[in-house]
Amino acid sequence: MSIKRKQSAFHKDRLCDQAIEQTILPNGLNILTQHVPGVQSISLGLWIENGSRDETKSLNGISHFIEHAVFKGTKKRNYIQINESLERVGGYLNAFTSKEQTCFYARCLDEHLNVSVDILSDIVFNATFPDDEIEKEKDVIIEEIKSVEDTPEEQIFDDFDGYLFKRHPLGLPITGSETSVGDLKVDELRNFLMTNYRPGKMLLVGTGNLNHHELVELAEKYFPKPCLNSQNNRMPFDFKNYKPFEKRVSKPIHQAHILLGFPFERNDAHYFSLILLNTLLGGGMSSRLNMILREKYGLVYSVYSNLVTFDDVNTFSVYAGTDSANVDQSIAIIREELDRLCQKNISQKELKLVKAQLKGGIIMGKESLSKRQNQLARDHFYFGRTLSNEEVLEQINDININDIKTLSEQLFHPAQYSCLVFAPKHKR
Numbered sequence: 001m002s003i004k005r006k007q008s009a010f011h012k013d014r015l016c017d018q019a020i021e022q023t024i025l026p027n028g029l030n031i032l033t034q035h036v037p038g039v040q041s042i043s044l045g046l047w048i049e050n051g052s053r054d055e056t057k058s059l060n061g062i063s064h065f066i067e068h069a070v071f072k073g074t075k076k077r078n079y080i081q082i083n084e085s086l087e088r089v090g091g092y093l094n095a096f097t098s099k100e101q102t103c104f105y106a107r108c109l110d111e112h113l114n115v116s117v118d119i120l121s122d123i124v125f126n127a128t129f130p131d132d133e134i135e136k137e138k139d140v141i142i143e144e145i146k147s148v149e150d151t152p153e154e155q156i157f158d159d160f161d162g163y164l165f166k167r168h169p170l171g172l173p174i175t176g177s178e179t180s181v182g183d184l185k186v187d188e189l190r191n192f193l194m195t196n197y198r199p200g201k202m203l204l205v206g207t208g209n210l211n212h213h214e215l216v217e218l219a220e221k222y223f224p225k226p227c228l229n230s231q232n233n234r235m236p237f238d239f240k241n242y243k244p245f246e247k248r249v250s251k252p253i254h255q256a257h258i259l260l261g262f263p264f265e266r267n268d269a270h271y272f273s274l275i276l277l278n279t280l281l282g283g284g285m286s287s288r289l290n291m292i293l294r295e296k297y298g299l300v301y302s303v304y305s306n307l308v309t310f311d312d313v314n315t316f317s318v319y320a321g322t323d324s325a326n327v328d329q330s331i332a333i334i335r336e337e338l339d340r341l342c343q344k345n346i347s348q349k350e351l352k353l354v355k356a357q358l359k360g361g362i363i364m365g366k367e368s369l370s371k372r373q374n375q376l377a378r379d380h381f382y383f384g385r386t387l388s389n390e391e392v393l394e395q396i397n398d399i400n401i402n403d404i405k406t407l408s409e410q411l412f413h414p415a416q417y418s419c420l421v422f423a424p425k426h427k428r
Contacts, residue, residue, distance in 0.1 A: 020376070020386050021212040028200025029223055032376050032386065033212040036369060042113055042208035043369035045105040046120045047377045049201040052174045053099045053234060053310070058183075061176015062192050064097040065141060065184055067104075070193075071095075072133035074126040077119075079133065085119045086112065093119060097174055100310060101381060107370060110209040114218060120204075121222040124197055129186050138181055145175050152257045152422050153302075153321060160259045160317065160420045163245050168237055170310065199223055201232070203380055207372040237313045239265065248421040255301075256324040257422040260334055261317025264411060266309070268383070272395040273403045274314075277411075278307040280346065280354045280404070281337065282318060288337055289318065299326045299333070309382055316411065324424050331419060341408035345401045358396055362389065 023031045051063050072079045086093045091108025104124060106116040148154045158173045165171030175181070206215050242263055282289045282305025293300045302321040308314065318338075322330050365371040366389065379387050 020388075022386075023212070023216050025199070025216070025219060025223070027223060027225055028198070028202075029219055030203045030380070031206075031212075031216055031219055032203065032380065033206045033210060033215055034372060034376060035210060035212070036208050036372070039209050039369065040110055041108065041369065042110050042116070042206060042210045043105065043107050043373040044113070044116045044120065044210075045103050045203075045205045045373045045377055046124065047203040047205065047381070048102045048124075048197055049100070049203075049232060049381065050102055050196045051098050051100045052172050052176075053169045054196060054232075055169060055172060057172065058180065059188065059192065060172045060180040061141070061174070062180075062184060062188065063102055063196075064175050065137070065181060066127075066189055066193055066197075067095045067097045067102055068137050068141060069129055069134055069189060070104075070123040070127040072137060073128045073130050074122045075128060076126065077122060082119065082123060085115060089115070091116070099170060099174060101377075103377070105370070105373070113206075113210055113214065117204075117215070117218040117222050121219075124193075125224055127193065129189050131186060134184075134186055134189070138184070141175065141181050142178050145178055145181070148175065152251060152253050152255075153319070156257050156259045156319070156420060156422055157306075157317075159249070160261065160418070161315075163247065163420065164242070164261075164263060164315070164418060165237065166241070166243075168241070169235060170237060170313070203377055205373050205377045205380075207376065208369045234311065237263070237310075239263070239313075244416055244418045246419045248423050250425045251422045253422060253424050256322050256327050256424060258320040258322065258327060258330060258334075258419070259317055259421075260331060260417055260419045261306075261315055262411075262413075262416045262418055263313050263315050266312055266314055270403075270407050270410075272392070273399050273407045274307060276354055276358060276396065276399055277341075277404055277407055278305050278316070279358055280350070281305045281341075283354075284357065286353070286357075289320075289334065292337065293320065293330060293333055297329075297333070299330050327421055327423065331421075335414060335417070338408075338412040339414070341404070342412050345405050348401065351399070351401060351404070355396055355399070359393055362392060 020032065020034045025031070052060065055062055071082050074082070077085070086106055086108050089108060089112050091106060091112060093106050095102070095104040104120050106120060108116055148158065162171045204219055279287070281287055282303060284290070289303045289305065293303045300320045300322040304319055306317045306319060318334050320330050320334065365375070376386060379385065
């Protein structure tokens with residue numbers, strides 16, 4: 001078969017001397033690999049450009065449900081054979097769903113590359129969705145939904161997105177609701193899978209002791225031949241529809257939970273400054289928010305900032321867990337810290353420390369094959385290309401004090417903040 005080859009634009013990364021190779025098959029499947037010498041294992045991920053953002057309200061949760069349901073049986077394997085496929089040779093198979101992607105991944109010894117590609121393609125393209133297993137899995141996922149509802153620190157993020165992205169698919173929870181999951185039909189699963197899970201929307205990523213050309217040949221063997229490709233018709237987010245909100249919801253909980261944040265337009269020119277700013281504010285025990293809210297005033301037991309990137313919009317938020325008596329003071333201090341970044345430059349010492357923290361995390365992350373595999377995929381979906389270690393570190397090194405001040409002034413407008421509080425119900 002004639003193969004359309006597209007080598008990555010990057011030559012070897014001089015920091016790790018490991019080439020990233022890329023091939024696009026005639027069926028549209030994109031394959032990325034990075035050979036890592038000195039290891040005897042591989043991490044393999046099959047990423048599909050489909051998530052809860054691609055759902056309607058009535059089918060909310062179907063992507064996450066399919067992620068579970070494909071493990072229940074295929075045309076040539078039952079659920080026991082699927083579960084044992086890699087575990088019996090010392091590896092494992094798993095999956096996750098986000099708002100914009102679904103990933104099925106395998107981790108195993110390098111000698112089991114063949115079975116890994118076979119099983120990943122089998123569960124995605126040959127799932128049978130047995131009726132009895134699907135009904136049982138509905139109960140499992142409904143229990144998962146209930147477990148999130150029992151975890152306020154998780155639930156507050158889902159609810160916050162629901163208010164922030166009102167009437168937009170980004171506001172839908174990844175797991176769906178008890179009603180939408182309970183109402184799913186097997187035919188809907190099959191139709192959704194057939195429409196959205198096609199090679200042209202997929203990325204196969206491999207890291208570790210593997211050969212790129214061998215993976216390409218296996219993908220040709222196990223993946224469907226050329227077929228019609230599904231196009232992403234995602235509804236863009238219109239910022240005119242964003243209305244800042246402040247809500248307090250009473251819950252049968254003992255501690256209060258705060259989430260303050262806002263959406264903002266994607267601008268890749270500021271991407272690494274944004275990562276650094278997020279780390280500076282709430283990226284660890286030495287972050288500004290933790291040092292002032294927890295260490296200085298003892299107001300919270302947990303505080304961190306959160307940056308989420310989507311195709312066309314990003315969100316920034318600050319989470320804090322505290323006693324109900326400390327809610328207002330905690331919110332005021334969070335706002336003051338955001339404003340302080342707009343009013344006063346950070347010091348060279350602080351900038352140097354945060355850069356070291358970021359760079360250390362990047363370099364240590366490369367020691368994990370799974371993290372390498374994840375990062376290759378995320379770079380592909382967000383930037384449309386692979387970023388070398390060298391490029392990332394250079395971008396971080398180039399950030400200066402003025403970059404952080406300018407970005408803070410662009411982002412932190414108090415009138416645009418939204419705030420959601422889960423407050424304990426008062427005892428009578």
